[in-house]
Amino acid sequence: MAYPRILTLIADRASTSLTAAQIRAGREMVAGDTPRILSEGEAADIPCPAHAFSQPSIAIIRAAFAGHAIDALLTPSRGRRKGLLVADMDSTIVTSETLDELSRHAGVGEKVSAITARSMNGEIDFEAALRQRxxxxxxxxxxxxxxxxxxxxxxxxxxxxxxxxxxxNARCALVSGGFTWFTSRIAAQCGFDEHHANTLEHTTDALTGTVGEPILGRTAKLALLQSLAQARGVRLAATLAVGDGANDLDMLKAAGLGIAFHAKPIVRQAIETRIDHADLRALLFAQGYPAAAFVDD
Incomplete structure (x- = not known):
């Protein structure tokens, strides 16, 4: 019997393990079939039937594992492996906000971080906030x-x-509202095929306090997702986008699989598929890759 949906349970391997009892509990909640272990003690796929009124929502399933550092994703079983990855950089591919960290060296760290927080939570316009910072x-x-x-x-x-x-055979693009000075180097470290970001303008030895126009923000990220998919020859359904801030929302909603990664509140509320605990290996588990298929750099 073919099942149209997959419940994927993923543990934060740095702090916990996924137990047989937890997998069994997940299976019972969705009336699922035999689980497939993707990584022992870390991740499992549970095939499950189409949504019915009696079945819990993903929010209820997620809540059942609250306090256990376990993420729960509910995705279609068809077309899981994606042909294009579009990833945000700051607080996604890297653990920090590079602009915030840069601002500490200018002695304006608190001011810049406060603006960043408001911008990433959608409280102020991204483009205006970037120019201000x-x-x-x-x-x-x-x-x-x-x-x-x-x-x-x-x-x-x-x-x-x-x-x-x-x-x-997937193409991987780093698409950031940050700066090419950083994305070029981070893309090289991670092995991305390409990168897109803003230009931090400078003289021969110092920053000018200006950013190149037009600014790559929320709308531009969506446009890049669409143009990269077209260039790759894949439908949006075959794309994966990941990010954490409000300027990622449009591309996350448009992608075949849009994942909110350790995201800001506004993003967690808007995007159903999210990783709150695990690391970026979770994006591979979400596509059905077993750990045995992972390629380590």
Whole structure:
């Protein structure tokens, strides 16, 4: 019997393990078939029937695992593996907000971080917020860019995510509201095929406090998802987008699989498929990849 949906349970391997009892509980909630273990103690797929009134919503399933650092995803069983990955950078592929970290070296960290928080939660316009934050960096030495990059850490699973998808013929693009100075280097570290971001303008030795126009923001991220899919020759249903902030919302909603990753409240509320606990390996499990198929960099 073919089942139209898959319930995927994923544990945050850094803090817990997925137990047989938890898998059994998930199966019972959705009246599912025999589970498929994707990674022992970490992830499992449970085939389940079409949604019925008596079945719990994904919100209820997620709540059942609250406090256990386990993510629950409910996705269609067909077309799980995607041909295009479009990933946000800050607080997604890397663990920090690079602009916020850069601003600390200019002595305006608190001011910039406050603006970033409001922007990422959709409280203020992204483009205006970016110009405002960059203006505060005027005169900052270019050496601070290198220092910030050296302090920036990849999110666990980032390299594995990109390497595995590329090994299975997917194209991977880093699309950020940040800056090409960082995306070019982070894309190279992770193995992305391409990167797109904003231009941080500068003289020979210091930032000018301005950003190149037009600004790559929420609308531009969606447009890039669409154009990259067209160039790749795949439908939007065959795309995966991941991000955490309000400027990611449009592309997350348009992608075949849009995943909110450790996201801001406004994004968690709007996007049903989300990873709140696990690392970026979860995006591979969400596509049905077993850990045995992962390609480690």
């Amino acid at each position: 960059v203006a505060l960096l005027k005169g900052l030495s270019l050496a601070a860019l290198d220092t910030t990059l050296n302090e920036t850490r990849l999110t666990p699973g980032a390299r594995t995510l990109v390497a595995t998808m590329r090994a299975h």
